[in-house]
Amino acid sequence: MADGALVLFSGGQDSAACLAWALDRYDRVETIGFDYGQRHKVELDCRSRLLGALKQGFPEWAARLGPDHMVPLDGLAAVSETALTGETEITMTEAGLPSTFVPGRNILFFTFAAAVAYRRGLKQLVGGMCETDYSGYPDCRDDTLKSLQATLNLGMETRFVVETPLMWIDKAETWAMIDRLGGALLVDLINEESHSCYLGDRTRRHEWGYGCGTCPACELRAAGWRKFKERAA
Numbered sequence: 001m002a003d004g005a006l007v008l009f010s011g012g013q014d015s016a017a018c019l020a021w022a023l024d025r026y027d028r029v030e031t032i033g034f035d036y037g038q039r040h041k042v043e044l045d046c047r048s049r050l051l052g053a054l055k056q057g058f059p060e061w062a063a064r065l066g067p068d069h070m071v072p073l074d075g076l077a078a079v080s081e082t083a084l085t086g087e088t089e090i091t092m093t094e095a096g097l098p099s100t101f102v103p104g105r106n107i108l109f110f111t112f113a114a115a116v117a118y119r120r121g122l123k124q125l126v127g128g129m130c131e132t133d134y135s136g137y138p139d140c141r142d143d144t145l146k147s148l149q150a151t152l153n154l155g156m157e158t159r160f161v162v163e164t165p166l167m168w169i170d171k172a173e174t175w176a177m178i179d180r181l182g183g184a185l186l187v188d189l190i191n192e193e194s195h196s197c198y199l200g201d202r203t204r205r206h207e208w209g210y211g212c213g214t215c216p217a218c219e220l221r222a223a224g225w226r227k228f229k230e231r232a233a
């Protein structure tokens with residue numbers, strides 16, 4: 001299996017950073033996205049705009065960027081009643097997790113990604129999971145993904161490498177990484193085109209991007225951007 005990466009690309013800030021990271025590192029990069037009945041199609045629209053903008057702004061990356069694989073996962077919405085897929089309000093659950101948590105989502109995503117990567121001959125599976133300033137999702141933990149890598153390799157008789165370049169850095173450091181990879185052009189592009197807001201708000205533009213400004217995803221994004229700017233000043 002040759003070097004090459006399949007990036008889990010949702011259209012959010014973290015997965016966009018991971019895509020740039022992979023394009024900087026590997027000659028062959030493909031993307032995968034999942035349509036599982038998200039409350040808002042906004043994220044999926046942002047995906048295609050981000051891909052287009054990246055190709056236009058970074059011709060050397062455009063040459064490395066292969067097909068985008070879109071996988072429908074209707075079953076995920078059918079088995080979970082959460083704020084991301086239903087019309088439930090975003091609150092904290094008894095388990096101390098935001099109601100946006102879709103149980104086992106990343107396990108499913110990586111399993112589907114591995115099946116696509118197997119067929120495409122791609123060795124690296126790249127995801128934007130992070131344990132540093134995250135919402136406590138247990139399927140974002142390093143141990144979960146290490147264990148999943150072992151399971152996938154056993155189950156498919158392969159040597160996939162699950163890579164999570166953001167695992168031990170915070171949101172401000174993610175922006176600094178974006179800056180190192182593609183300078184102000186990439187920072188501006190990801191700030192403008194990526195989407196984080198749980199409510200799917202693209203009507204309000206802040207210095208840190210679009211969003212309602214008050215949901216947990218917006219708060220995390222705003223705080224990370226301010227810290228990045230403070231450090232850069």
Ligand code: ZN
Binds near residue numbers: 196197198199201215
């Ligand atoms: Zn928001």
